[in-house]
Amino acid sequence: MENKSKKLVIITGYFQDESYGLLGPQMAATIINDHSEYQARVVAITNEYDKNDLKKALNTFFGDSPVVVGFSTLGGRTDLFDFAKALKNDGVITFLAGPQAGVDFKGEVGCEKYGHRFKGLSDCFSFAIQGPGQQMLPLLKAGFHSDISRFDGVLVKNEKGHIIEKPSIAWDDEYLAKVDWQNIYRLQKNGFEPFNVDCAQVIAQIGCPHASKDREVIIEYPQILKPKEDLEQKKPSARIHQKGCSFCDVAADKGFKGAVSEDAIKQQLACLPEHPDGTKIAFELINESPLPKLAGIFKLADDISIQLSQVNLTMRADYFLKGLDKLEAALKIAQEKNVRILLASIGFESFEDTILHNLNKGVTRQMNLDTIRAIRDLKPKFPYHFGYLKEEGANHGFIHPTPWDSPKISQQINRTIAMYQLAMDILPNHSTPLIIHHASGLGDWIRQIEIKEDIVFERIGTTIAWWQTEDKTLV
Ligand code: SF4
Incomplete structure (x- = not known):
């Protein structure tokens, strides 16, 4: 595996001083290593990382090979979205995978009409892929310069700026059987170092x-919008x-x-x-x-x-x-x-x-x-x-x-x-x-309130700040 010439890194968000395994990214890396010409490695990045150290470590790992960096399980970390964007602007292939990859790539529902809504991450990533990890295999085989919009689970922006989305395939137990738990690395001053998960x-x-x-749920307004003096209303x-x-x-x-x-x-x-x-x-x-x-x-x-x-x-x-x-x-x-x-x-x-x-x-x-x-x-x-x-x-x-x-x-x-x-x-x-x-049920709830009350709640990355309305008109 180590001497494959094509390489890929999957960057994930991680907590400092922990040593847990990450099933999604590590299972995807195992599938790629076992079934493609690529050598894939999972790199866990804590909040305290140094951007230059990460760039240096990526350069050392990729050497002369084209740089391909996947991002998964980021936990809404805007610093990693920015890092992906900088890589993409430098010509690197970056992609978003894992939970919510599709909706985070596309952006919040109605974001074209309502300027304050989350615009999505299509500026940060060359494409997104949602669903089972084995969907990467035909894509890796065909190469990133082919028409990737035809592959299952892929979302990509076309020349007109529209996002094209292909539905993902069903989960298949055959690919849910194996995980290489040793394939996870931390960023250190001198590059990526493997660690043991506990x-x-x-x-x-x-x-x-x-x-x-499926249920219909009636949810009260947030406390910040309720009249304080009239508790009985x-x-x-x-x-x-x-x-x-x-x-x-x-x-x-x-x-x-x-x-x-x-x-x-x-x-x-x-x-x-x-x-x-x-x-x-x-x-x-x-x-x-x-x-x-x-x-x-x-x-x-x-x-x-x-x-x-x-x-x-x-x-x-x-x-x-x-x-x-x-x-x-x-x-x-x-x-x-x-x-x-x-x-x-x-x-x-x-x-x-x-x-x-x-x-x-x-x-x-x-x-x-x-x-x-x-x-x-x-x-x-x-x-x-x-x-x-x-x-x-x-x-x-x-x-x-x-x-x-x-x-x-x-x-x-x-x-x-x-x-x-x-x-x-x-x-x-x-x-x-x-x-x-933004794509949760409460996202729908808060958008309804914004429209009814003609107010705007602040967006912070992929989330909606329910505790704070902005001083803006809605549209
Ligand atoms: S739907 Fe509720 S119970 Fe089910 S995983 Fe989500 S938080 Fe847990």
């Missing part, structure tokens, strides 16, 4: 079942159609595409790196409703004679309550096999029903509290093999502030936090402010 991911489900249900609202949580990019990007085959999961388990004692490193099971099939993961590991060490779960409170007996059964097996099951993240998001409704979370305050009680009851039964605490590595979802934090709502949340001692073991050290991606 937590990987295994994909068992594509998208989220909650994102398969009927609160103005906007109506959206929503699949999944109204803030969620998984819901908007993937919807729900169902389960990955057991064979593909087995092969992914086999690919996980090992600790010196021969056990596999911890991994996050990507499955929003993991409990019904959790015990089956141990069976798959037995089939290929590997020993797991830790399975991290991310899920909703209602799926936790529904699958509690299955979790208990899986914990008994985990105890026998000395494997830890960590509830890495339960998406509680709030402890107040108005906010949960506006987020279209599909759970209530009471369900969240019932879940916490059940988790706390379970811990003493499996003290070493069941984790859910911050100190054990968990980071549960708590979205705050939100646009709807009235004094009354804030008081209710604080009372619940105190009464159920949530700060002790459930709340993360830092809450996550509500982020409205």
Whole structure:
């Protein structure tokens, strides 16, 4: 692989002092390395990087080969959009992939008509590609100077400035089976250096079942637009159609595409790196409703004679309550096999029903509290093999502030936090402010309000700043 003459780098956003694997980019790089003439490498870039060091490292890596740089999982980082733009202006092929690649390339709906809306990233990237990684293969074979608009999943701007978009192909388990977890590098002063990941991911489900249900949701105006003195007046609202949580990019990007085959999961388990004692490193099971099939993961590991060490779960409170007996059964097996099951993240998001409704979370305050009680009851039964605490590595979802934090709502949340001692073991050290991606359900909500009220909310990169209206007229 190292002596292929054609090369490609996939740059991703990353957090300082961490060593986690990135399934999407690393799986795409594996597909490219296994099935094309290119040598692909994933490079993790933290907020603290030096642009000149990155340019130098790219020049050293590419040498005399043409420079091709993909960007994926950027987390809305405008510094990386600017970096991509500078490369593109220097004649480099840059492309955007990963979640929301298509909508971020195209820009916000109606951006041609409304000047303040996000214009998209077609100035920063030569093209975008959305959907499964194997769609890159025919494109790499044909070359970037061919007509790339004909390839599946590709979005590209034509000579007239219009964006041409080809739908992506379906997900195929054959390409979801293998990941080279060693192929990830950090930027250092002297170039790209490989590092070992201490937590990987295994994909068992594509998208989220909650994102398969279409609902009409009536969402109140943000607090900054409500009359302060007249608390009794009927609160103005906007109506959206929503699949999944109204803030969620998984819901908007993937919807729900169902389960990955057991064979593909087995092969992914086999690919996980090992600790010196021969056990596999911890991994996050990507499955929003993991409990019904959790015990089956141990069976798959037995089939290929590997020993797991830790399975991290991310899920909703209602799926936790529904699958509690299955979790208990899986914990008994985990105890026998000395494997830890960590509830890495339960998406509680709030402890107040108005906010949960506006987020279209599909759970209530009471369900969240019932879940916490059940988790706390379970811990003493499996003290070493069941984790859910911050100190054990968990980071549960708590979205705050939100646009709807009235004094009354804030008081209710604080009372619940105190009464159920949530700060002790459930709340993360830092809450996550509500982020409205332009293509999420809440993006539709805020655009309706802008039109009805003839106001403008500021855009910051790919997001809409719900806390701040600009002093501008709408059109
Ligand atoms: S936030 Fe979680 S539960 Fe909600 S739609 Fe997204 S993935 Fe599903």
